[in-house]
Amino acid sequence: MAEEVKTEQVKKAAAEAPVKKLKKKKSRPTNCAQSNKRIRRKDWYFRNGKYFANKQCFHLFVEQEAAKAKKAADEAAAKAAQAQAAPAAPQGE
DSSP, X not given: OHHHHHHHHHHHHHHHSOOOOOOOOOOSOOBOTTTOOXXXXXXXXXXXXXXESSHHHHHXXXXXXXXXXXXXXXXXXXXXXHHHHSOOOOOOO
């Protein structure tokens, strides 16, 4: 009798327990960071924490990032120059 109660409790606990789904780790990248082309295993080119389709894509990515950084620096310098060139607000007497 006591054994039947225990087995019923174990069955209820097993039925109530949520089923955990294991997530699969991505073992390989799918697309190039620059061109978004599909990457084949033999063509992987890994640099700076990203996967690229080939060396040319990597060099294009580096050039593109350098151009973005230069443009941002130029805009920041232009804003600073405008702030210095602007006349100060007149103070009330």
